[in-house]
Amino acid sequence: MAKFRDIIKYYDRYRVAVIFSIAAASIFEIIDLVVPYATGQILNVLSGQPLDNAIENAIAAIVNLIKLPQNRLSSLAVLMTVIFLVTVVRAPIQVWSTWWFHWDIAFRARRDHFKETIAKILTLPLEFYDENNPGRIAGKIARGLENHTFTYPEIAGQMIPKLFRVLGIFVVILLIEWRIAIVFLISFVVILSYTLKDLNKLMEQEKRLDKYMENTQSRNSEIITNIKTVKAFATEPLEFKRQKQRLDREFKVLDYRIHLGYIKLGTFRTAFVQFCVFAILGLTLAATVKGQISLGHFLTTLTVSSMAYAELEPISNLAEIFTRRYASMLGYHELMQQPIGVDAASLVETGSAYSFTGKIEFSNVTFGYDTNRPVLQDVNLLIEPYQTVALVGRSGSGKSTLVKLLFRYFDPNQGRILIDGQDIITLDVGNYRRRLAIVHQEVDVFNGTLLENLRYGNQSASFQQVEEACRIAKLDDVIRTLPEGYYTVVGERGVRLSGGQRQRLGIARALLVEPDVLVFDEATSSLDYESERLIQLAMRSIQGTRTTIIIAHRLSTVREADKIVVLDQGRIVEVGSHDELLRHEGIYRRLHSLQETGELLS
Numbered sequence: 001m002a003k004f005r006d007i008i009k010y011y012d013r014y015r016v017a018v019i020f021s022i023a024a025a026s027i028f029e030i031i032d033l034v035v036p037y038a039t040g041q042i043l044n045v046l047s048g049q050p051l052d053n054a055i056e057n058a059i060a061a062i063v064n065l066i067k068l069p070q071n072r073l074s075s076l077a078v079l080m081t082v083i084f085l086v087t088v089v090r091a092p093i094q095v096w097s098t099w100w101f102h103w104d105i106a107f108r109a110r111r112d113h114f115k116e117t118i119a120k121i122l123t124l125p126l127e128f129y130d131e132n133n134p135g136r137i138a139g140k141i142a143r144g145l146e147n148h149t150f151t152y153p154e155i156a157g158q159m160i161p162k163l164f165r166v167l168g169i170f171v172v173i174l175l176i177e178w179r180i181a182i183v184f185l186i187s188f189v190v191i192l193s194y195t196l197k198d199l200n201k202l203m204e205q206e207k208r209l210d211k212y213m214e215n216t217q218s219r220n221s222e223i224i225t226n227i228k229t230v231k232a233f234a235t236e237p238l239e240f241k242r243q244k245q246r247l248d249r250e251f252k253v254l255d256y257r258i259h260l261g262y263i264k265l266g267t268f269r270t271a272f273v274q275f276c277v278f279a280i281l282g283l284t285l286a287a288t289v290k291g292q293i294s295l296g297h298f299l300t301t302l303t304v305s306s307m308a309y310a311e312l313e314p315i316s317n318l319a320e321i322f323t324r325r326y327a328s329m330l331g332y333h334e335l336m337q338q339p340i341g342v343d344a345a346s347l348v349e350t351g352s353a354y355s356f357t358g359k360i361e362f363s364n365v366t367f368g369y370d371t372n373r374p375v376l377q378d379v380n381l382l383i384e385p386y387q388t389v390a391l392v393g394r395s396g397s398g399k400s401t402l403v404k405l406l407f408r409y410f411d412p413n414q415g416r417i418l419i420d421g422q423d424i425i426t427l428d429v430g431n432y433r434r435r436l437a438i439v440h441q442e443v444d445v446f447n448g449t450l451l452e453n454l455r456y457g458n459q460s461a462s463f464q465q466v467e468e469a470c471r472i473a474k475l476d477d478v479i480r481t482l483p484e485g486y487y488t489v490v491g492e493r494g495v496r497l498s499g500g501q502r503q504r505l506g507i508a509r510a511l512l513v514e515p516d517v518l519v520f521d522e523a524t525s526s527l528d529y530e531s532e533r534l535i536q537l538a539m540r541s542i543q544g545t546r547t548t549i550i551i552a553h554r555l556s557t558v559r560e561a562d563k564i565v566v567l568d569q570g571r572i573v574e575v576g577s578h579d580e581l582l583r584h585e586g587i588y589r590r591l592h593s594l595q596e597t598g599e600l601l602s
């Protein structure tokens with residue numbers, strides 16, 4: 001669970017600049033109080049009333065030092081010089097020692113934490129992405145980082161210095177008339193404690209709102225991703241209705257609870273502040289009439305206390321803004337606290353690359369996503385170098401899971417997976433994976449040119465290598481028909497490739513990595529006959545050049561494999577060549593008969 005402390009720690013690495021800039025901003029806020037004080041003293045000079053002793057002595061010393069005559073004019077000159085120094089001279093110094101740092105820290109923190117967030121995204125386990133949709137994750141990151149960026153200058157640059165200013169004001173009033181200072185202090189304690197108590201309650205509502213908003217955004221992102229299904233099932237009214245209900249639910253919390261809460265708080269605060277200002281006016285006036293304080297002190301007290309009460313409004317507003325953003329900032333930290341996966345690869349390329357013959361051994365492998373429900377049980381399988389092995393079996397029998405374990409997306413609960421005799425757990429995961437390649441059923445296409453997509457796994461592949469890979473993958477004919485050949489933009493903002501074309505792109509991309517082990521995960525399942533044939537031809541020309549694992553539902557794709565492995569309920573139940581398995585009265589024969597004749601053998 002993320003805590004308030006995590007929000008503070010976000011700025012920890014800029015500690016020196018943080019302390020310096022907050023201290024500078026606070027000092028300037030306090031120095032600002034010299035102006036009403038000096039103005040009060042000027043009023044005393046003008047009205048012939050005595051100056052404060054300390055000021056009188058200080059002026060005398062300065063006047064002596066610069067050899068001026070002791071009179072009203074020289075007193076006024078000294079006081080004006082002080083005002084000039086703390087206003088005109090201060091202004092540019094203040095900008096550079098405060099504003100510059102407040103935003104500079106916020107921007108640096110954004111850049112640094114964004115980098116860490118990207119590292120986190122790249123290292124979170126696959127199951128995290130199974131459980132959280134992209135909209136939810138992206139929204140959490142965007143809101144969290146943005147709110148941190150804008151909150152820092154407000155809190156460090158305004159709220160904290162303003163609190164110091166209020167403290168300074170209290171001291172000034174205390175020096176002038178302690179009774180007024182006590183009234184001032186009590187009023188502040190009442191207002192601030194009431195505000196904090198209310199904000200605490202509102203924070204809970206903000207957290208609730210943040211959850212609701214996250215759900216709405218997450219569904220929005222799902223609608224966008226699955227828009228074809230939405231349209232095909234004509235569920236637009238249903239989706240629209242559900243989202244409207246979610247928005248109404250958000251609105252109720254936002255308007256009737258949160259907004260109303262802030263309005264009630266604001267009502268109390270402004271009314272109470274006005275009452276306090278009036279009370280201070282009355283008390284100061286009474287003290288002046290009784291001759292307890294001078295006319296100058298009357299003016300100073302009134303001015304500084306109005307200044308203090310005027311600060312209450314922005315301080316409370318900033319506290320409110322912080323409260324509104326608090327939940328989303330915590331949400332961001334919760335994401336950042338997610339443990340990285342066992343499958344997390346290093347984010348910097350380490351020099352020493354592996355090279356394997358492609359001998360793979362699954363030795364007594366048992367695995368379950370939930371350890372109590374094994375998906376693979378006691379799997380033993382030996383794949384010799386350059387062999388082509390097909391994994392077949394009913395849906396849910398564990399074929400893809402076996403490949404996920406090979407890629408180290410998960411580790412077995414029991415048993416080991418060896419490559420060239422080495423347990424894959426002992427290898428550097430990034431370097432190990434660089435020796436494998438996979439062609440999924442759905443090939444991801446990145447927005448960019450075809451060439452960039454082909455070189456995705458091997459940026460240094462030469463153009464000839466790319467052409468050769470495309471020839472083997474039977475993609476070269478497609479490229480010739482594209483307007484700009486290899487430089488045609490494909491993906492999000494470019495030419496849309498058909499399913500078969502994407503598959504062939506996936507194969508060429510995988511080949512360019514020159515993998516020791518190549519996996520086809522249902523690469524032909526969703527294709528028409530012609531595309532399937534092309535892919536099968538491509539696969540055939542790859543056979544024997546490296547270890548190849550083919551997961552296929554269509555048995556026509558696996559006929560020529562050296563070894564066909566039949567999985568059933570997480571166990572290997574049959575192993576053999578196509579002909580051998582047909583002779584055996586088992587699952588393979590039944591599946592084959594079903595696909596050939598549509599008849600299910602008993």
Ligand SMILES: Nc1ncnc2c1ncn2[C@@H]1O[C@H](COP(=O)(O)OP(=O)(O)OP(=O)(O)O)[C@@H](O)[C@H]1O
Pocket residue numbers: 127130369370375393394395396397398399400401402
């Ligand atoms: N990320 C996951 N979390 C939990 N269970 C999962 C996950 N992925 C798969 N499973 C479960 O593991 C079992 C095996 O799934 P797997 O995808 O390996 O089967 P498969 O043989 O490849 O199926 P298909 O041919 O339909 O793709 C299934 O019961 C499935 O529900």
